[in-house]
Amino acid sequence: MKVLVPVKRVLDPYVKVRVKQDKSGVDLSNAKMAMNPFCEIAVEQAVRLKEQGVASEVVVVSAGPQQSQETLRTGLAMGADRGVLIPTDVALEPLAIAKLLKAVVDKEDPGLVLMGKQAVDGDNNQTGQMLAALLGWAQGTFISKVELQDGAAQVTREIDGGLETLQVKLPAVLTVDLRLCEPRYASLPNIMKAKKKPIDTHSPEDLGVDVTPRLQVSRVEEPPARQAGIKVESVQELVKKLHEEAKVI
Amino acid sequence: MDVIEEVRKSVSRLCAEFPNEYWRELDAGRGYPREFVRALTDAGFLATLIPEAYGGSGLGLMAAGVILEEIARSGGHPGACHAQMYTMGTLLRHGSEAQKQAYLPQIADGRLRLQAFGVTEPAAGTDTTSIATFAEKRDGRYVINGQKVWISRAEHSDLLLLLARTTPRNEVARKTEGLSVFLVDIREALGNGLTIRPIETMMNHHTTEMFFDDLEVSEDALVGEEGKGFRYILDGMNAERILIAFECIGDAKFFIERATNYANDRQVFGGPIGQNQGIQFPIARAYADMRAAELMTHEAARRFDTGEHCGAEANMAKLLASEVSWRAGDTCLQTHGGYGFAKAFDIERKLRETRLYQVAPVSTNLILAYLGEHVLGLPRSF
Ligand SMILES: Cc1cc2nc3c(=O)[nH]c(=O)nc-3n(C[C@H](O)[C@H](O)[C@H](O)COP(=O)(O)OP(=O)(O)OC[C@H]3O[C@@H](n4cnc5c(N)ncnc54)[C@H](O)[C@@H]3O)c2cc1C
Numbered sequence: 001m002k003v004l005v006p007v008k009r010v011l012d013p014y015v016k017v018r019v020k021q022d023k024s025g026v027d028l029s030n031a032k033m034a035m036n037p038f039c040e041i042a043v044e045q046a047v048r049l050k051e052q053g054v055a056s057e058v059v060v061v062s063a064g065p066q067q068s069q070e071t072l073r074t075g076l077a078m079g080a081d082r083g084v085l086i087p088t089d090v091a092l093e094p095l096a097i098a099k100l101l102k103a104v105v106d107k108e109d110p111g112l113v114l115m116g117k118q119a120v121d122g123d124n125n126q127t128g129q130m131l132a133a134l135l136g137w138a139q140g141t142f143i144s145k146v147e148l149q150d151g152a153a154q155v156t157r158e159i160d161g162g163l164e165t166l167q168v169k170l171p172a173v174l175t176v177d178l179r180l181c182e183p184r185y186a187s188l189p190n191i192m193k194a195k196k197k198p199i200d201t202h203s204p205e206d207l208g209v210d211v212t213p214r215l216q217v218s219r220v221e222e223p224p225a226r227q228a229g230i231k232v233e234s235v236q237e238l239v240k241k242l243h244e245e246a247k248v249i
Numbered sequence: 250m251d252v253i254e255e256v257r258k259s260v261s262r263l264c265a266e267f268p269n270e271y272w273r274e275l276d277a278g279r280g281y282p283r284e285f286v287r288a289l290t291d292a293g294f295l296a297t298l299i300p301e302a303y304g305g306s307g308l309g310l311m312a313a314g315v316i317l318e319e320i321a322r323s324g325g326h327p328g329a330c331h332a333q334m335y336t337m338g339t340l341l342r343h344g345s346e347a348q349k350q351a352y353l354p355q356i357a358d359g360r361l362r363l364q365a366f367g368v369t370e371p372a373a374g375t376d377t378t379s380i381a382t383f384a385e386k387r388d389g390r391y392v393i394n395g396q397k398v399w400i401s402r403a404e405h406s407d408l409l410l411l412l413a414r415t416t417p418r419n420e421v422a423r424k425t426e427g428l429s430v431f432l433v434d435i436r437e438a439l440g441n442g443l444t445i446r447p448i449e450t451m452m453n454h455h456t457t458e459m460f461f462d463d464l465e466v467s468e469d470a471l472v473g474e475e476g477k478g479f480r481y482i483l484d485g486m487n488a489e490r491i492l493i494a495f496e497c498i499g500d501a502k503f504f505i506e507r508a509t510n511y512a513n514d515r516q517v518f519g520g521p522i523g524q525n526q527g528i529q530f531p532i533a534r535a536y537a538d539m540r541a542a543e544l545m546t547h548e549a550a551r552r553f554d555t556g557e558h559c560g561a562e563a564n565m566a567k568l569l570a571s572e573v574s575w576r577a578g579d580t581c582l583q584t585h586g587g588y589g590f591a592k593a594f595d596i597e598r599k600l601r602e603t604r605l606y607q608v609a610p611v612s613t614n615l616i617l618a619y620l621g622e623h624v625l626g627l628p629r630s631f
Contacts, residue, residue, distance in 0.1 A: 034258070070251065077255055185262035188293035188306050191255045 001111035001148075001170075003046040003055045005080065006101055007039040007062050009071040010121040023219045026121075035071045038116025040078075040183040042176045045146065046114050047079035047184075054148050057081050059108060063092055063100045069199060076194035077186035083199035084108075088211060090204075094122075096211040098130035103207035105135060110171065112153070117142050117175040128175035138172040144179045252308070256294075257315050263288055264323035269595045272325050276453045276598050281405050286330045289320075290359035295333045298488075299341070303349060304357035309554035310488060314495030314546065321499025322506075324595055326602050328454055328496070332364035332402060335492060336410050338485045339430060343473035348432065352408070365406035365435070367397040367459060368482065374399075375615055377412075378424040378479065382461060384413040384431060386475075391415075391431065391466050393442070397459040399609070403445050405455060409433040412482055415475050430478040431470045438464050452601040486610070487563040491553055493606050494546040494563075497570035500603040501539040504574070504581035507596060508532045512584050528584055535577040542569035561624050564616045571606035571613070578603055 011017060012032040020027045035043075049055035060075035062068040063086035072083035086100050105113065118125035132139035140146075144163070145156035148170070157164045158177050168174070186194070204211045232238045242249045267285045275282055289295055297313040299305025306312075313334050320327040337356050340348060340363070355361040373380040382395025393413060403409060409432075416427030435443065442464030445457050473481055509532055512523030522528045546569075549562035578600040582589035589596045607613050621627040 070254070073255060074258065077259070185259040185292065186255065187259075187291070188256065188297060188308075191252060191259060192306050192308075194255070195252065 001055050002057045002059060002108065003049060004101075004105060004108055004110035004113045005039070005042050005046045005058060005060050005075065006097075006113070006115045006127070007043060007060050007071050007075050008036040008116070008119045008121075009033050009062065009064050009068045010036045010119055013037055013120050019220050019222050023221060025217060025220050033067070033070075035074050036116055036119040036121070037183075038118060038120070038176060038178070039071075039075075040116075041178065041180050042114045042116050043075045043078050043080060044181050044183040045176060048181065049148065050079065050081075055112075059084060059110065061101065061104050062086070063088065063097055063204075065089055072199055073194050074186070076197045076199075077191045078184060079190065080197075082197055085199050085201045086204060086207065087201060088204050090211045091213060092211055093213055093215055094124045094126035095130055095214070096204075096209065097127050098134055099209045100204060100207055100211070101127070101131050102134045103209055104202070105131075112148075112170060113137075113173045115173070115175055117177055128173050132173040135171075135173070138168045138170075139174070140166055140168045140172060141175045142177040143174050144177050146174060146180070253312055253315055256297075256312050257319055259292070260294060260316050260319040261323060263292060263294075264320055264325055267323075267325060269324040273592060273595060273598060276326075277592075279449075279453050279455075281455060282326070282329050285325065286333075287359075289316075289330065290333075295330060295359065296357035298334055299337060299353055299357045303341075303353035305353075310491050310550040311547070311554055314492050314550055317492055318495040318499035318502075321496045321603075322502045323499075324503055324599065326453065327499070328602065328605070329402070329405075330364060331492060331496065332366060333362060335485065335488050336363050336366050338488055339410055339481050340432065340472060342484055343430070343481045344432075348469070348472065352432070361408060362406045363408040363410065363432075365400055365403040365409040367400045367403075367409055367411040369399045370396060371398050375612060377482075378428065379418070380412060380414060380428070382411075382413045383417075384415050384429060384466075386415070386468075389468055391468065391470065393431070393433075393461045393464040393466065395461050397461075399448070399456050400459050401454055401456040403435065403455075403457040403459060404447065407434065407436055409435050409438075409459075410472075412478055415478075421476075425479045427476050428478040428482075429475045430472040430481050431466060432472055433464070433466055433470060438466070441465070452598070452605065454602075454605065487549075487553060487559055489610055490563040490567040491546065491549045491559070493610065494542070494549065494566035494570035497567075497574035497603060497606050498539060498543045498546055500574040500599055501535065501542070501570070501577040503599055504577035504596070505532060505536050505539060507594075508535070508577075508581040508584040511581075511588075515586075522584070531580040532584065535573065535580050538569075538573040539577060542566065542573045545569055561620065564611075564619055567606070567611070568613055568616045571603070574603040575600075575607065 012034040015032050018027045046058045050058050058080040060072050060080040061084040062072050066087045069085055115128050140155040142157050143155040144158050147154045151170050153168045155166050294316050296305035297308045301307040317327040317331055356363050370380050384391040384393045411431045411433050415429040421427035442462050444460040448456050512528050513521050515522045546566040549559050549566040552559035581596050618630050622629050
């Protein structure tokens with residue numbers, strides 16, 4: 001079974017974000033970029049499926065600026081077999097990405113799409129769900145465990161108050177949560193091999209997708225500075241404050 | 250793809266699995282980072298410089314340097330294993346094909362550790378050619394007698410690259426002649442003429458004294474031609490200096506990052522201490538100095554990797570980087586006030602670790618003497 005893993009190039013999550021002076025967005029000039037951490041988890045899971053002999057091929061796909069190629073190489077160094085790059089300088093919205101991915105799925109015919117539950121840049125948490133809808137496939141979101149057998153995936157989802165286990169028919173779109181697995185670091189020989197792995201390029205036009213934005217950002221602002229904390233004298237006081245002032249218990 | 254950046258990312262990931270407490274505990278107990286070295290070896294990073302034909306990745310100093318830099322930047326101590334990367338260079342450039350076949354693939358996958366390099370002696374530090382350890386040829390074997398000091402990682406290495414005299418100094422036309430390089434199997438030699446004694450130092454560096462008392466090695470242990478060892482050793486020194494410069498850059502980045510974070514967070518007189526120029530400017534200067542040293546280090550590595558002359562750049566890179574890491578460390582300590590002295594902050598440890606590089610593998614004065622004499626054409630000072 002072929003597994004398709006969409007990966008996104010985002011601002012390195014360990015870098016402090018700065019809002020542009022004109023509040024039109026986040027300042028990305030000279031910023032360190034990296035693969036979205038949730039995408040890394042998806043790549044790791046896909047590579048593990050391949051190592052277990054469940055998946056036959058892992059294809060990573062990325063839509064975004066030309067440099068998204070580096071993000072694909074990171075996925076290839078982790079063990080994916082080949083890449084698909086959809087270069088565009090348009091700021092892509094979830095629906096546009098979902099449509100592009102659908103076009104790639106139509107070409108590649110994978111048995112499973114494994115992807116991050118969200119990208120840490122926009123925190124949209126929409127693309128996977130939209131893709132499943134466009135494809136008319138089953139979906140399992142926020143998964144923290146997955147087992148594949150007999151044309152179905154048994155997935156564990158992290159929901160409020162506990163865990164939910166679902167049986168999802170394949171082909172399906174699964175979006176992964178933080179606790180699914182720990183992504184590996186690439187070994188040097190694998191980094192070297194990744195250089196030679198193929199990356200196909202298709203423009204949005206090639207794929208017949210109109211990626212023109214439909215949303216307009218009116219203003220981006222820094223979150224308000226955190227207020228200093230207080231010290232309480234006793235457990236009773238803490239409980240009282242949590243109950244009466246913070247209203248969390 | 251930018252392999253270098255990919256390597257940097259991956260090493261930084263690997264290092265994240267060995268947090269500062271790991272290094273702090275090793276430092277306190279003078280332990281060796283076995284688990285870390287194993288992880289680094291398994292991921293192929295210590296075989297960066299070994300050609301692909303011998304099981305390595307065949308990359309250059311730029312990649313190797315970035316690996317060491319990332320280890321240092323993360324708060325680790327690359328000195329524990331950096332020599333496994335480059336000591337084999339002498340073997341690679343001057344060893345016989347049989348020696349290379351026998352050793353390099355095993356060094357590449359970590360089965361053999363070649364990370365001890367024996368040059369310095371009690372009466373011959375800076376003045377290398379006055380070493381007295383002697384290897385005498387007798388019945389097709391060499392018999393070695395003498396003493397080495399400051400030989401790092403000898404207790405954690407299977408092989409030792411040893412510099413010894415094979416012709417007495419007063420019998421050669423030039424003092425750089427009559428020196429030879431041997432590849433000694435420490436495992437066989439221990440108890441058969443070789444004794445190793447650890448030396449306690451101000452940091453966790455696993456350095457030792459070695460005593461050679463009629464140690465016999467076979468003729469095959471000789472690397473290259475007899476009498477040409479000094480030149481062979483010099484060849485490897487530029488690589489070593491450039492890699493040490495990368496480590497110092499990593500140390501400087503560690504200090505600058507820690508200082509910046511602390512200066513932003515620590516509130517005194519109702520504001521972050523970093524708003525005071527007395528705190529901010531030394532950090533900014535350390536950053537500028539670090540970047541300058543980093544550019545020199547990259548230039549040295551580029552020259553080395555493309556086969557250009559790099560002696561001056563390699564020396565300048567080590568000089569500038571070892572000084573900036575120390576200054577950045579001092580600034581970081583000052584920024585932290587009293588907390589900089591607490592072991593839990595790792596600053597005092599890193600400061601102890603980085604101080605070495607103004608002395609070893611070559612001291613600052615000797616670099617200045619080299620630049621004065623060989624680059625500027627000033628009279629020889631010694
Ligand atoms: C922790 C540690 C690890 C080491 N690891 C190794 C190792 O693995 N293998 C190895 O072979 N060696 C190793 N060394 C040795 C190191 O390379 C030497 O200490 C260094 O080369 C200096 O030699 P020395 O200590 O004998 O100093 P000396 O040669 O005695 O010099 C003392 C001081 O005088 C200065 N000086 C000397 N001559 C001149 C001059 N002409 N003009 C101006 N100043 C001068 C020097 O710069 C230095 O500051 C290590 C040293 C240490 C401390």
